[in-house]
Amino acid sequence: MLIDSLLKKDKRAAARLISQIENGTADADTLKTLHEKSNNVHIVGITGPPGTGKSTLVAALTKEYRKAGKNVGILAIDPTSPFSGGAILGDRIRMTELTMDEGVFIRSFATRGYSGGLCAAVLGAVKVLDVYGMDVVFIETVGAGQDEVDIYKIAHTNVVVISPGSGDDIQILKAGILEIADIFVVNKADHEGAGRVAIEIESGLETKKDWKSPVLKTVALKDEGINEVLKAIEQHYDYLKSADELALRDRRRTEFEITELLNAELRKRLELKHGSEYSKLIDEVIAKKRDPHSTAREMLRRLAG
Amino acid sequence: MLIDSLLKKDKRAAARLISQIENGTADADTLKTLHEKSNNVHIVGITGPPGTGKSTLVAALTKEYRKAGKNVGILAIDPTSPFSGGAILGDRIRMTELTMDEGVFIRSFATRGYSGGLCAAVLGAVKVLDVYGMDVVFIETVGAGQDEVDIYKIAHTNVVVISPGSGDDIQILKAGILEIADIFVVNKADHEGAGRVAIEIESGLETKKDWKSPVLKTVALKDEGINEVLKAIEQHYDYLKSADELALRDRRRTEFEITELLNAELRKRLELKHGSEYSKLIDEVIAKKRDPHSTAREMLRRLAG
Numbered sequence: 001m002l003i004d005s006l007l008k009k010d011k012r013a014a015a016r017l018i019s020q021i022e023n024g025t026a027d028a029d030t031l032k033t034l035h036e037k038s039n040n041v042h043i044v045g046i047t048g049p050p051g052t053g054k055s056t057l058v059a060a061l062t063k064e065y066r067k068a069g070k071n072v073g074i075l076a077i078d079p080t081s082p083f084s085g086g087a088i089l090g091d092r093i094r095m096t097e098l099t100m101d102e103g104v105f106i107r108s109f110a111t112r113g114y115s116g117g118l119c120a121a122v123l124g125a126v127k128v129l130d131v132y133g134m135d136v137v138f139i140e141t142v143g144a145g146q147d148e149v150d151i152y153k154i155a156h157t158n159v160v161v162i163s164p165g166s167g168d169d170i171q172i173l174k175a176g177i178l179e180i181a182d183i184f185v186v187n188k189a190d191h192e193g194a195g196r197v198a199i200e201i202e203s204g205l206e207t208k209k210d211w212k213s214p215v216l217k218t219v220a221l222k223d224e225g226i227n228e229v230l231k232a233i234e235q236h237y238d239y240l241k242s243a244d245e246l247a248l249r250d251r252r253r254t255e256f257e258i259t260e261l262l263n264a265e266l267r268k269r270l271e272l273k274h275g276s277e278y279s280k281l282i283d284e285v286i287a288k289k290r291d292p293h294s295t296a297r298e299m300l301r302r303l304a305g
Numbered sequence: 306m307l308i309d310s311l312l313k314k315d316k317r318a319a320a321r322l323i324s325q326i327e328n329g330t331a332d333a334d335t336l337k338t339l340h341e342k343s344n345n346v347h348i349v350g351i352t353g354p355p356g357t358g359k360s361t362l363v364a365a366l367t368k369e370y371r372k373a374g375k376n377v378g379i380l381a382i383d384p385t386s387p388f389s390g391g392a393i394l395g396d397r398i399r400m401t402e403l404t405m406d407e408g409v410f411i412r413s414f415a416t417r418g419y420s421g422g423l424c425a426a427v428l429g430a431v432k433v434l435d436v437y438g439m440d441v442v443f444i445e446t447v448g449a450g451q452d453e454v455d456i457y458k459i460a461h462t463n464v465v466v467i468s469p470g471s472g473d474d475i476q477i478l479k480a481g482i483l484e485i486a487d488i489f490v491v492n493k494a495d496h497e498g499a500g501r502v503a504i505e506i507e508s509g510l511e512t513k514k515d516w517k518s519p520v521l522k523t524v525a526l527k528d529e530g531i532n533e534v535l536k537a538i539e540q541h542y543d544y545l546k547s548a549d550e551l552a553l554r555d556r557r558r559t560e561f562e563i564t565e566l567l568n569a570e571l572r573k574r575l576e577l578k579h580g581s582e583y584s585k586l587i588d589e590v591i592a593k594k595r596d597p598h599s600t601a602r603e604m605l606r607r608l609a610g
Contacts, residue, residue, distance in 0.1 A: 028598060028599070031596060031598050032596040032598070032599075035590075035593065035596040035597060036593050036596070039593075250591060251587065251591060254587055254590050254591050254597065255587055257597045258586075258587065258590065258597050258600055258601050258604065259575065259601075261597055261598055261600075261601035262571070262575075262601040262602075262604055262605050263568070263571075264601075265601055265602055265605055266567070266568075266571065266605060270564065270567075281563075282556065282559055282560055282563065285340075285559050285563065286555060286556060286559050288340065288341050288344075291336060291337040291340040291341070292340060292559065292562045292563050292566055293333060293336050293337070293566055294333070294337075295563055295566075296563050296564075296566035296567040296569075296570055297567075297570055299563065299567055300567050300570055300571060300608075300609050301609050303605075303609065304605050304606050304608065304609025
């Protein structure tokens with residue numbers, strides 16, 4: 001069984017299990033075991049518009065975590081990420097170094113075409129990496145589409161990455177990302193306008209409970225400021241634990257997971273039934289013999305049976 | 306009853322009914338009657354990035370339809386639309402002229418905060434305007450968020466509006482809008498680069514069945530090329546009717562409506578039950594006494610009962 005190999009820290013088994021989860025072919029017992037055995041990984045969301053250097057930051061952070069003897073998983077949902085193969089050569093070489101490391105696991109996800117839902121697949125992958133023995137999992141996302149926005153519900157710690165002059169700063173503040181950010185990183189801090197961006201963010205911040213989201217400057221390409229980000233991520237994790245916030249976020253993630261699975265199950269059943277008995281119901285709605293509201297309730301009743 | 310007033314062509318009743326549908330307070334009988342009585346309106350989607358002049362085009366088209374004695378409904382889902390109050394003064398004055406006309410009905414929708422789903426609310430509004438006696442309903446949308454993208458499933462005829470120099474042309478071609486467009490409009494055709502944009506689109510087009518999507522140039526602000534767009538919209542409607550495509554699109558819309566209502570019903574039931582019996586299930590998942598997959602199926606069973 002793949003799950004046994006995974007428990008013996010087989011990296012290929014991890015990769016194959018994640019593929020099974022993506023494709024919806026993982027069996028119920030495996031999923032059950034994954035859930036039972038997973039509970040220790042620190043889930044860190046890295047969100048921000050394309051071009052702000054999220055992947056470079058993740059790569060730099062990963063090297064820093066490795067120096068401290070920690071194992072790191074990277075899940076890239078950003079289609080423009082070099083982890084997803086969507087970047088310039090120099091970046092890719094840097095990423096390749098990481099893939100050679102046994103203590104690092106990298107996986108990229110397409111943003112479309114998951115009948116089971118992207119978030120459900122990512123949640124499954126996090127568990128695989130948890131059981132595999134990772135200490136931290138980074139989830140890199142642009143936070144633009146609906147699925148990508150929801151990723152924040154999965155993470156314990158949400159890092160929002162902005163860069164000066166990207167023209168995206170104001171857009172981001174609008175999009176409500178301020179509220180989800182536990183840590184801000186102004187990357188490319190050697191570029192003009194970095195100070196202004198940092199001030200803009202700080203002026204818009206409200207203290208959430210006992211945690212004040214820090215605004216940190218980095219030059220990820222030169223490994224500048226990376227250790228400070230690592231420290232902030234760890235401090236936030238400590239804060240979550242001490243303030244019982246960790247349990248709240250685990251609960252949020254679990255509720256989200258169940259809702260996603262519930263919707264996926266419903267979609268699956270709907271597709272299976274399509275063209276058969278539902279075709280007749282839809283015909284009747286079109287012919288005005290039924291109305292869509294009561295038909296939707298009737299279909300829900302039949303699908304759940 | 307509001308529905309009786311609507312059948313007597315009371316414009317205020319139409320507005321109030323749409324509000325009830327938005328808020329989820331419309332009663333079952335009213336929704337049933339709306340469905341039974343609606344079947345005649347031509348639904349036209351107007352999609353394109355902000356700044357391409359979609360609203361100006363809709364306003365110009367509306368005036369043209371009015372000249373031909375047709376009644377027109379306008380549903381604006383674009384938050385940057387002047388119909389939604391998000392525009393410069395000159396535009397708003399132009400829109401105000403339309404609102405004074407008894408044969409025109411304008412309504413804007415927020416893009417967030419519909420527990421019942423934005424698309425379901427828009428589908429309901431279309432039926433209200435159908436029963437009210439409109440000949441055509443324009444649905445203006447930016448086609449960016451997931452909900453807005455799905456709007457194309459509602460329309461019989463999808464018009465995609467682009468303007469030169471918006472820098473959005475290539476983005477759009479990427480986003481798969483090519484496939485949904487029945488008619489392309491290059492607005493602001495008096496701006497530099499309009500010819501190039503038109504050629505780019507035409508070179509990327511494939512003939513879908515027997516309909517070749519025309520690429521038309523307009524200067525909506527000066528009412529130039531508007532009648533040609535109106536003719537293309539009418540021709541497309543005739544094509545749909547003659548090729549039995551109209552029935553296929555009505556079916557697509559009905560299937561979409563039922564799926565949206567089904568999901569909305571599930572969400573509603575989930576919210577109602579939240580904090581009570583499901584809280585215990587979620588506790589058990591967190592405590593590893595249950596796994597999320599089987600719990601999702603269990604919840605689906607209970608919710609549908």
